[in-house]
Structures are given as structure tokens and as C-alpha cells.
Amino acid sequence: MKVAAVVSTKGGPGKTTVGANLGAFCADAGVRTLLIDLDNQPSLSSFYNLSHEAPGGTYQLITSNECSQLVSSLILLATEQVLAQAERYPFTLLPIRMTRQSTGAGTVFLRWSRMDRSKMGVDLWAELILDDRTPVSLVSELLAMELQRIMINMQISGNRPANPLS
Known part of the structure; x- marks a missing residue:
């Protein structure tokens, strides 16, 4: 799919x-x-x-069991495929890495992070691409990983049910 x-x-x-x-x-x-x-x-x-x-509206859709299963599948995709690739050689030699970040609500997102976690965020990806230590041969793979990261994070955040009472 x-x-x-x-x-x-x-x-x-x-x-x-x-x-x-x-x-x-x-x-x-x-x-x-x-x-x-x-x-x-x-x-x-x-x-x-x-x-x-549809028999219901958006709220019924995003609070359904199918939505929870979709979020679980997306988190599994994020951690077992995209993050797993980022944690393999030669990406492990880079000064900035993709990491898993969990929120207090249990949502998992993929983020770029310095090794010491002193800074996280998408601007680190641009920093990594411009870094002289980043081999040119990895740029296309890093771009593909960043696009996957963005799409997965958007899908996960778009499928989290909001509390209508808050």
C-alpha cells in the first residue's frame, strides 16, 4: 500500500x-x-x-481501532526499517544521526540529533548535508531517508486522535 x-x-x-x-x-x-x-x-x-x-466523520475515523493499528504499523515502519537503516554502517560514522524520540503520550517520531543529543531538529539534516565529512555518495540516500522520515512523521501525527474535550 x-x-x-x-x-x-x-x-x-x-x-x-x-x-x-x-x-x-x-x-x-x-x-x-x-x-x-x-x-x-x-x-x-x-x-x-x-x-x-462514510458512516461517521473524521473524529470517528481517527479514533477507530483501525487508526490505532495504522499508527502502530507506521511506528513499526519507522523503527524497524527507516531507523534501522540509519543505524547501519556507513551512517554510523556521521556526526549527526537519525534517532527515535517518544513523546509523553507515547507517540514516536524520527528526529535528527547530534551524537551528544545537545541539539535535535530538521536543521541538523541540512547541516549534515553541507558537512565536509559527509561523503557525496551518501547524499542521495540521506535525502531518501529524510523524505521517508517526513512522510512517516506526518502520517503518525495526522493519525493521532486529539482529545475533543481539551
């Missing part, structure tokens, strides 16, 4: 249009496609006729 997310914190940049076109392209290519519009004002259904309407 492949998952694509079209996200932006800004309203109006064309998220729904891009998602609709991407979904249409995939469907036209014969790929089984599911589009979900989680916007506060969903408008994806104005692009296409609905073949199925």
Missing part, C-alpha cells in the same frame, strides 16, 4: 485540487485509489461523485 498526503497549514493553496488530480491520475493508471478529505470544510466530493459515504 502506498500513502500520499497533500498537506499545508495555509488555506487555499490547492491541496484538494492537487489531491483530486493525483487521485484521478492514479485511478486512470489502474491503481486502486482512496481519497479522504479531512479538511474542516471538505470539498473533494465536488470534484467526483461519491461511490461510498
